[in-house]
Amino acid sequence: QVQLVESGGGLVQAGDSLRLSCAVSGRTDSSYVMGWFRQAPGKERESVAGITWSGRSTYYADPVKGRFAISRDSAKNTVYLQMNSLKPEDTAVYYCAAKLSWALKIAIMQAGTYGYWGQGTQVTVSS
Numbered sequence: 001q002v003q004l005v006e007s008g009g010g011l012v013q014a015g016d017s018l019r020l021s022c023a024v025s026g027r028t029d030s031s032y033v034m035g036w037f038r039q040a041p042g043k044e045r046e047s048v049a050g051i052t053w054s055g056r057s058t059y060y061a062d063p064v065k066g067r068f069a070i071s072r073d074s075a076k077n078t079v080y081l082q083m084n085s086l087k088p089e090d091t092a093v094y095y096c097a098a099k100l101s102w103a104l105k106i107a108i109m110q111a112g113t114y115g116y117w118g119q120g121t122q123v124t125v126s127s
Contacts, residue, residue, distance in 0.1 A: 001026050001027055001116070002024055002025065002026040002027055002028065002030075002032065002098055002116050003024070003025045003026050003116075004022055004023070004024060004096045004097070004098060004116055004117065004118035005022070005023045005025075005096075005118055005119070006020060006021065006022050006094065006095070006096045006118040006119065006120060006121040007020070007021050007023070007121060008020040008021050008121060009094060009121030009122045009123045010122075010123070010124070011124045011126065012086055012123075012124070012125055012126070013125070013126050013127075014086060014087055014088055014125055014126065014127050015085060015086065016086050016125070017082070017083060017084045017085075017086065018083045018086065018123060019080055019081065019082050019083070020036070020080065020081040020083070020094055020096075020121060020123075021078055021079070021080055022034070022036075022078060022079040022080070022081075022096030022118060023076075023077065023078050024077045024078065024079065024098065025077065028077050030100055031053040031100070031101060031102045032053050032098045032099060032100055032101060032116075033050055033051070033052055033053065033098070033099050033101040033103055033106060034050065034051050034052075034053070034070075034072065034079045034096070034097070034098050035047065035048075035049065035050040035051075035059075035096070035097045035098070035099075035109050035114060036048040036049045036050070036070065036079075036081045036094060036095070036096060036097070037094070037095045037097055037109075037111055037114075038090075038092035038093065038094045038095065038123075039092055039093050039095070039120075040089075040091060040092040040093075043092075045095070045111050046061065046111075047059075047061050047109035047110075047111065048060075048061055048064055048068065048081070048094070049061065049064060049068055049069075049070040049081060050070065050106045050109050051070045051071070051072050051079065051106075052101075052103060052104065052105070052106060053072075053101075054104075055071070055072045055074070056104070057103075057104060057105045057106055058070055058106070059106035059107075059108075059109055061109075063089075064083075064090075067083065067084050067085045067086075068081060068082065068083050068084070069081075069082040069084075070082075079096060081094070083123070086123075086125045087125060088125050088126065088127045089125075090123060090125050091123060091124050091125050092123060093120040093121065093122050093123075094120065094121050094122075094123050095117055095118055095120045096117070096118040097111070097114035097116060097117050097118070098114060098115070098116040099113055099114045099115050099116070100115070
């Protein structure tokens with residue numbers, strides 16, 4: 001079992017950058033796939049980016065490809081989401097999530113398969 005705590009959200013203008021952090025604690029001696037999801041008001045939760053525990057494989061949803069970058073610092077047990085060239089449509093609550101997995105690659109991200117979730121952090125991008 002792991003606990004996830006997000007930080008780094010805020011209010012920015014279109015074109016700005018933000019870096020979200022997800023501190024992972026608990027059973028970090030297992031293997032997980034880590035992911036970032038987001039949910040805007042009135043919309044379903046959607047995948048944003050994912051990374052394997054080794055950090056060797058990443059996944060990005062089409063809307064964020066080329067703008068967002070996910071990374072993991074194993075020494076700090078922290079997963080980051082660097083968000084560049086932010087757009088108003090990126091406005092949402094961003095959630096860090098984890099699932100036990102020895103996967104070497106991430107082909108798809110489905111929120112229902114992730115068993116551990118953080119409390120979420122609000123990102124608001126003004127135009």
